[in-house]
Amino acid sequence: MAQTVNSIPCAALIIGGSAGSLDVLLEIFPNLKKDLGFPIVLVIHRKASNESLLTDLLQSRTTLKVGEAEEKELLTAGKVFIAPADYHTLIEDDCSISLDYSEKVNYSRPSIDVTFQSAAEVFKEKLVCILLSGSNADGVEGLKSVNNYGGKVVIQNPNTAIMPYMPQQAVLGVKPNVVLDSYDMADFINNLNN
Amino acid sequence: MIGDAIDNYQVELLLNDVLETHGYDFLEYSHASIKRRITRLYALDNFVSFAEFRYTIKSDKQYFKRFLEEITVNVTEMFRDPSFYKALRNDVLPVLGTYPFIRIWVAGCSTGEEAYSLAIVLKELNLLNKSLIYATDINPSVLEKAKKGMFPLNYLKQYSENYLQSGGLKDFSTYYTANYSLAKFDETLNSKMIFSTHNLVSDHSFNEFQLILCRNVLIYFDKELQHKVFNLFDGSIEKLGYLALGSKESLEFWPKAKEYKRVKMEKIWRKL
Ligand SMILES: C[S@@+](CC[C@H](N)C(=O)[O-])C[C@H]1O[C@@H](n2cnc3c(N)ncnc32)[C@H](O)[C@@H]1O
Numbered sequence: 512m513a514q515t516v517n518s519i520p521c522a523a524l525i526i527g528g529s530a531g532s533l534d535v536l537l538e539i540f541p542n543l544k545k546d547l548g549f550p551i552v553l554v555i556h557r558k559a560s561n562e563s564l565l566t567d568l569l570q571s572r573t574t575l576k577v578g579e580a581e582e583k584e585l586l587t588a589g590k591v592f593i594a595p596a597d598y599h600t601l602i603e604d605d606c607s608i609s610l611d612y613s614e615k616v617n618y619s620r621p622s623i624d625v626t627f628q629s630a631a632e633v634f635k636e637k638l639v640c641i642l643l644s645g646s647n648a649d650g651v652e653g654l655k656s657v658n659n660y661g662g663k664v665v666i667q668n669p670n671t672a673i674m675p676y677m678p679q680q681a682v683l684g685v686k687p688n689v690v691l692d693s694y695d696m697a698d699f700i701n702n703l704n705n
Numbered sequence: 706m707i708g709d710a711i712d713n714y715q716v717e718l719l720l721n722d723v724l725e726t727h728g729y730d731f732l733e734y735s736h737a738s739i740k741r742r743i744t745r746l747y748a749l750d751n752f753v754s755f756a757e758f759r760y761t762i763k764s765d766k767q768y769f770k771r772f773l774e775e776i777t778v779n780v781t782e783m784f785r786d787p788s789f790y791k792a793l794r795n796d797v798l799p800v801l802g803t804y805p806f807i808r809i810w811v812a813g814c815s816t817g818e819e820a821y822s823l824a825i826v827l828k829e830l831n832l833l834n835k836s837l838i839y840a841t842d843i844n845p846s847v848l849e850k851a852k853k854g855m856f857p858l859n860y861l862k863q864y865s866e867n868y869l870q871s872g873g874l875k876d877f878s879t880y881y882t883a884n885y886s887l888a889k890f891d892e893t894l895n896s897k898m899i900f901s902t903h904n905l906v907s908d909h910s911f912n913e914f915q916l917i918l919c920r921n922v923l924i925y926f927d928k929e930l931q932h933k934v935f936n937l938f939d940g941s942i943e944k945l946g947y948l949a950l951g952s953k954e955s956l957e958f959w960p961k962a963k964e965y966k967r968v969k970m971e972k973i974w975r976k977l
Contacts, residue, residue: 582924582953598924598953601737604713609735610953612921613742613778629737632710 519663521549521703522637523586523602525630527623527653529556529645531673533565535693536643537572542697545574548705550586552602554594554626556619556645566593580608588705594621601629617649627653631660638662639703641696645677654685663688665699711747715755716740722763723772729843730906731776733930739776746775770846777844778925781815783822783856784867785920786952791872792971794826797947801915807836810914810941812905813922814840817851817898822868823918824894825880829873833897839912841903848900854890856881861888905934910941917942920951920972928958935959942976949973 528535532555555565563579569591570577580592586606594600598610599621616622627640627650640657642650644667654664666687669675671694682690691699711719716739720731731739752758761768784790801807807827811820820840827833842848856864865877881888903911905922917938923931938948939961948956948965950972956962965974 582955583928595953601735601741603735603737609737610924611735611738611741611778612780612924612951613738614780625741629741 519639519703520637521639521663521705522634523550523552523606523630524639524641524700524703525552525554525626526641526643527554527627527650528643529619529623529647529649529674529677531644531646533568534644534673535667535696536569538693539697539700540569540572540575542701543573543575544701545589547575547589547700547703549588549703551575551591551700552580552586552594552600552626552630553591554600554621554623556621556623556649557596569593580610582608582610584608594626596621599625601625602633604633606633617647619647619649623650624653628656631656631662634660634662636661637705639665641665641667641691642678642681643667643693644672644674646674647677648680650677651680651684654681654687658685665689665691667696668692711740711744711755713740715759716743719743719759719762722759723769726763727769728907729773729904733906733927734925735927738778738925742776742778746772749775773844774846777842779815779844779847781818781921782860782867783818783864784871784873785819785822787867787870787872789871789920789949789952789971789973790822790826790867791870792969792973793823793949794830794872796968797916797949797973798826798830798832801947802830802832804915805835807832807916808912808914809836809838809916809918810912811838811840812903812917812919812938814842814847814851814900815844816847816856817854817895817900818856818864819918819920820851820898821854821890821894824897825868825873826871827897828894829875833893836897838898839914840898840900843902843904843906845902848902851898852895852900854892854895855884855887856890858883858886858888905937906930910937912941913943914941915943915946916949917947918949920949920954922951923954924951932959935961939964939976944976946976947973948976 577591601609664687666681667678669678671692724730868877881890
């Protein structure tokens, strides 16, 4: 079922996660190569207050440039964009970012569904989305759209997730292209190509 | 699912209809978010086809009202971004307090939470008496709510935390009376407010202000439209007056930004 990893085309990688996902990110980031040919967008549920904490934490573990996604900023290869707390992050056709302060989705803002869905329409079969640990079902609907538009659906192996509910729901609701243990993720990402 | 979704071409058609039949121009809104609003409404109201949806929006005035309400994002909060209100309280309003009269424009005020927050700060600085707050929005139904000054009681805990963090010193509950599930705010607060519809895309400037707040509205506009609105504000702010934007918005790429100076860390600029 899983295809050979290096055949997966990737114009953008979106990673969504909630409770328990930080550990995975901290495991992945030190091992990412520094010349990735695509941008990474992170949509991680967190409290609005610790604004720059996540950015600082990840930046300290990687040579990739990490920053909070800015309104109208262009997605560029090799950079990590963190969806700001309390806004939804949408991707425009020209690969720029639109922030949106509308209703929470799945009790979440940023919502993973919202970013997955909007990226699915833009990048179609060249989108790769990874869903990590979490204790709600945000992201599952989004992965369905990714699937429909021909993008690749990657789910953290629920058995390796601190909070297995979110990846479990995804595995049940969407046909994943790949299910990965957290320690295999960095390799997987390094082998995607634009 | 793809079959159900509305594509870019249909969004364009719909927005052109809305402009032609109702006079509201959403063509320069950020595409991804307006498309998401439209798709969401289409699904929410169970339309059987895009043609049906389009026809209803065009021909049914009552439904168009709903369209307008749902397409514009009206989410707001009292004392949202407490550090912003702290800067207003400590750095901006005391300066304006030296003027004989303070005119403030809250553009895109939604249901008014921002205007009431501002009025509370003005009151605590003893400036409310000589202030006038013009609160405007494109959407008439949110203004109706704003006039009433009643907000859901279950939000008040969050609002009072925000208020304390913003440097508020009083007991927040002195500003409202609880009425079933609603908190009704003190009428001295909205005695100094004027509510009116105003469309930032198509309407002109209507006064000169010492302070304009337009927060979390411009994120919905594309770059060119943002710059048009900055020009509109520029023509409506007195020399040495202030412009306040939302925490993710910036004057940065606007050609006239050099004529404005940022106030500390907040998204507040002073016109030089
Ligand atoms: C997210 S709310 C922001 C409310 C408040 N300023 C805040 O920051 O909490 C955005 C508001 O902008 C209004 N709006 C959208 N387009 C507008 C336009 N062209 N002219 C005036 N107001 C507009 C919407 O109706 C909505 O009430």
